[in-house]
Amino acid sequence: MAGIGLSLPSNSTHRPTFTSSVPPKPSSTRCCLSSVKMTVSVDDKKKTFTLKKSEEAFNAAKELMPGGVNSPVRAFKSVGGQPIVIDSVKGSRMWDIDGNEYIDYVGSWGPAIIGHADDEVLAALAETMKKGTSFGAPCLLENILAKMVISAVPSIEMVRFVNSGTEACMGVLRLARAFTGKTKIIKFEGCYHGHADPYLVKAGSGVATLGLPDSPGVPKSATADTLTSPYNDITTVENLFNTHKGEIAAVILEPVVGNAGFIKPTPEFLNFLKKVTKENDALLIFDEVMTGFRLAYGGAQEYFGITPDLTTLGKIIGGGLPVGAYGGRREIMEMVAPAGPMYQAGTLSGNPLAMTAGIHTLKRLQEPGTYEYLDKVTGQLINGIIDAGKKAGHAISGGHISGMFGFFFTDGPVYNFEDAKKSDTAKFAKFYRAMLEEGVYLAPSQFEAGFTGLKHTQEDIQRTIDAAEKVFKDL
Ligand SMILES: Cc1ncc(COP(=O)(O)O)c(C=O)c1O
Secondary structure (H helix, E strand, C coil): CCCCCCCCCCCCCCCCCCCCCCCCCCHHHHHHHHCCCCCECCCCHHHHCCCHHHHHHHHHHHHHCHHHCCCHHHHCCCCCCCCCCEEEEEECEEEECCCEEEEECCHHHCCCCCCECCHHHHHHHHHHHHCCCCCCCCCHHHHHHHHHHHHHCCCCCEEEEECCHHHHHHHHHHHHHHHHCCCEEEEECCCCCCCCHHHCCCCCCHHHHCCCCCCCCCCHHHHCCEEEECCCCHHHHHHHHHHCCCCEEEEEECCCECECECECCCHHHHHHHHHHHHHCCCEEEEECCCCCCCCCCCHHHHHHCCCCCEEEECHHHHCCCCCEEEEECHHHHCCECCCCCECCCCCCCCCHHHHHHHHHHHHHHCCCCHHHHHHHHHHHHHHHHHHHHHHCCCCCEEEEECCEEEEECCCCCCCCHHHHCCCCHHHHHHHHHHHHHCCEECCCCCCCCEECCCCCCHHHHHHHHHHHHHHHHHC
C-alpha cells in the first residue's frame, strides 16, 4: 500500500484494540427511542425481546414496496419470520425500532469495515456538505480518492467512479468487450456481479438465496454470450476456451466468493485463470466489490499476488455511501469516454459526499495493524462458532480471510456452489432466528458471507461464540 500524502492524526483514537469499547448510542437516537421504551442492551435484551414495531413497519412496507424491501435478501425469506427494521447503527452495533441491540456481522453488506457511523467520517461529511452535496462537475475529492485507489490496488492505473457495484460490473463488461473486440464472457456459478442482464445466469446472492431461476425479463439475447463454469473448476474453463476459440473477451470472478456463502479459490485455479486469459488474449476481471480493501488494503489481488487486467470495486470505497468503481491498465481504461469511444456516464458519479466517506474510510484502513486485527478477531469468531457447532454434534464447516467469513451446515469441503447447496438451510434458518434473539445479527442467508470490522471487540466475539454455543445445543 503506498501513501498518498494524507497523514493521519498522531493521536488517533481509532487504532484497532482488543479492549472492549462499545460505542455509545447517538444521543439523537437515544432520545427518540426513549419516547417509545428503554433501549434494550444485548445483556438484558432476552427479557423483553419483541419485534412488534418491526413487524408493523414491515407489514406497512409490503404495501408500499415489492416484498417490503428495496433489495431482496433483506426480506429474510430464506430464514423465515420478518426482518428487523433498523433505527440506528454505531461501531459494531445496530438497534432496531423495538429498541433491541445487536452485534452486527453484516456491516451494511461490507462497507462498514471501520465500524458504523464513524465519528471522523461523519465530521468530514458534515464539512463537505457545507459546500454542497452534488456538483455534477469535477471536484478535487475525486482526485484524492482516485489516487488512493490507484496506489492501493495493484492492477489499477486509472479508475472510473460510478454509483454501485452493479454499475461497475456493467461498465467493466462493456469495456472488456470494447477492448478485445470479442463478446463472450465466462462467469462462475454462484458468483454475483450485480443485477445487469448479462450476469443473471446462475447468479449468487439474492438469486441463490431465493433459489430463483434466471430472471424473467432478461432476454435470451442478453445472456447468449455468458458462459458459465463451476467455481474452482479448471477443466470446464479449459474446455470453454477450446470450444469458443477466439471468442472470449473476459473471465470475471469473485476472487473469494461471498455471494454463495464464503468460498475460497484454490491457488491453482487463480494461477490457471491468469494463464489461460493471457494465452487467449482475453481479459481477467476480478470483481472486488466485496473483497476490495477487505482481504487486504490492495484487495484479493494483493492478498493472492495475482494481478488481473481489470478490477471492479464498491462497498468499502464509498464508506457507506453509494459508490462503485472500475479500473485497470491505462491502455484499457483510455478506451472509456471521453478519453476513448466506450460510452459510460453517471449524473451523481464522483459526488463529493461519497468521495469524502471513501477517502476517510481508506485513510483509517491505512493504519498499521488493521488487517492483522481483522484477521485475528475473525479467526477467533469463525473457529469459535465451528468448534461450538461440532461440539454439539452438528455437521459444520467454514473459514475466513481477514474480515470476511462464512460457514455452512455441511462437513465440506466447499469448493463451489454445488458443494454449498449441500448445506442444511433449514437448520441455518433455525440457527439464524435463535441468534437474532441472542442479539447477534448475521447475514439472513446461508449463501452470503459475513463481515467483521475494526470496532468488533474481543468481547463482541466472545459474546457471539457464547450465544452460538447456547443455540447449537437446542438446534
Ligand atoms: C461481488 C459483487 N459484485 C457486485 C455487486 C453489486 O453491487 P451493488 O449491490 O452495489 O450494486 C455485489 C453486491 O453485493 C457484489 O458482492
